[in-house]
Amino acid sequence: MRAGSAFRVGWRLGDGMRYWESLIFLNIVMLGLTACSGSDSSALACTDCPSFVEIPAGEMMLGSEPGPDDSDGSILSRQSYSISAPFYASRYEITHSDWRACRDAGVCPESRVGLRIRFWDRFFTPDERVPITMLTMGEIQLYIGWLSARTGLNCRLPTEFEWEYMARAGSTDEFHFGPASTYRDANFDDLATCYPEVPGERCRPDPAADARDYRNWLRSVGSYSPNAWGLYDIHGNASELTSSCSTGPGSEARSVASTDCEYFVVRGGSFVSPARLSRLSSRGALAKGTLDHVWLGFRLICDAKI
Numbered sequence: 001m002r003a004g005s006a007f008r009v010g011w012r013l014g015d016g017m018r019y020w021e022s023l024i025f026l027n028i029v030m031l032g033l034t035a036c037s038g039s040d041s042s043a044l045a046c047t048d049c050p051s052f053v054e055i056p057a058g059e060m061m062l063g064s065e066p067g068p069d070d071s072d073g074s075i076l077s078r079q080s081y082s083i084s085a086p087f088y089a090s091r092y093e094i095t096h097s098d099w100r101a102c103r104d105a106g107v108c109p110e111s112r113v114g115l116r117i118r119f120w121d122r123f124f125t126p127d128e129r130v131p132i133t134m135l136t137m138g139e140i141q142l143y144i145g146w147l148s149a150r151t152g153l154n155c156r157l158p159t160e161f162e163w164e165y166m167a168r169a170g171s172t173d174e175f176h177f178g179p180a181s182t183y184r185d186a187n188f189d190d191l192a193t194c195y196p197e198v199p200g201e202r203c204r205p206d207p208a209a210d211a212r213d214y215r216n217w218l219r220s221v222g223s224y225s226p227n228a229w230g231l232y233d234i235h236g237n238a239s240e241l242t243s244s245c246s247t248g249p250g251s252e253a254r255s256v257a258s259t260d261c262e263y264f265v266v267r268g269g270s271f272v273s274p275a276r277l278s279r280l281s282s283r284g285a286l287a288k289g290t291l292d293h294v295w296l297g298f299r300l301i302c303d304a305k306i
Contacts (some may be wrong), residue, residue, distance in 0.1 A: 032052040046150055048101035052302065053230040055166045057083045081161050088153070088294035089166050092221035093131040093233050093240065098145065100128070107140060107146040110177030112292075129220035131238035131297035137259060137288060140241070140298055147300065156300040158282065160265040161197040161246040162301060167280055169228035174279045176234055185226045186273050188236035190195070218271055218295075231299075235278045239270040246285040250267040263287055270295035 037100045059082040101244040102108035112134050140157070158166070173179045174184070218239060226232045245261035269278025272295050276282075286296070 010256060039124075043161045048098075049143055049147065050098045050300070052088040053091050054086050054304070055083070055229060056086050058165070059083070060165060060168070069206070081165065083162070083165055086304050087162075088304060089158070089229075089231060093232060093238050093297045093299050094143070095129050095221055096132050097128040099132040102143050102146045105146060105198050108142050122278055127220055129222075129274075130218040131221060133218070133294050133297045134292045135298075136292055137264075141259060141292075144300065148302075151302060153302040153305065155245040155300050157241060157259075157298060158301045160267055162244040163240065163242050164280060165268045166229060166231060166301075167227065168232045171280070172226065174281075176280060177225060186224055186235035186237070186275075186278060187233070187291075188269050188275055189271060190272045202242075222236045234268055234280070236269050236271055236273060238268075239266045239273070239284070239293075239295055241266055241286075241291065241296060241298045259286060264291065266296060 046052055048207055057081065061080055066092045094110060099108055099111060103110060111132060144155050144157070166177065168177060171177075177185055220238070221235075222232045224233065242265045243258055243261075244265040245258050246265050266284045267282070269282055273282075277284075286293070
């Protein structure tokens, strides 16, 4: 497979439907922020656990009016969303190193990355600090169960609303670092615009495109600046799985957490995403049986002890 075709696969649902994502704009009103927001959580301190930060309670407005490039159901309708209690969020996307601790405990299986992506070798040197990808929902749940047992907390995938709440960290811009993004800010594909041979695909220059961006692969977590609450790689690198269900393109997502959706909402964009599809409010959906993509990872949250 040629390198370019990975981008095309990355923006398709597993059953052949188009992988849909677009912008929504949020107005955020943060209420009752705690003084410890963005701080390390000692409650999750263990030698083989991921690094976590505490996310404060607050309230925001979700949703946006659709723009000319927004397809039906690609953005949420405007709605108020609130977090009543703080929670913990993994500082980085879960990495190969994090996964290895679960594997060494005899709970999680061996990573399949090296077995299934030989055609990417010229782009990628294996690194313990890159996000773990190519996992099924069942495998992800094995890791979540192991981490919950290690911490004594209820750990899980975030809903897409929880994801955007912590990703924005009070920002009202399209990216957590401001209104525009370049290859210096996040690991997305600046050169990825479209494939003309894909029926219905719009082709236009990406305003953030830069010919110097030849990475085109997963990078070690923490390679770019964090958001205001200390979360890294919100934009690009690996897209992040949420527990929100969508019945497919053209429908609204349900915010209720689930592990048995027909389609799951994914967020954040990836290294194969152009900048315009890696914004804070960009959304996509994947069928449950097609989650083991090379560009799809996950970040976890854990409920704080009361």
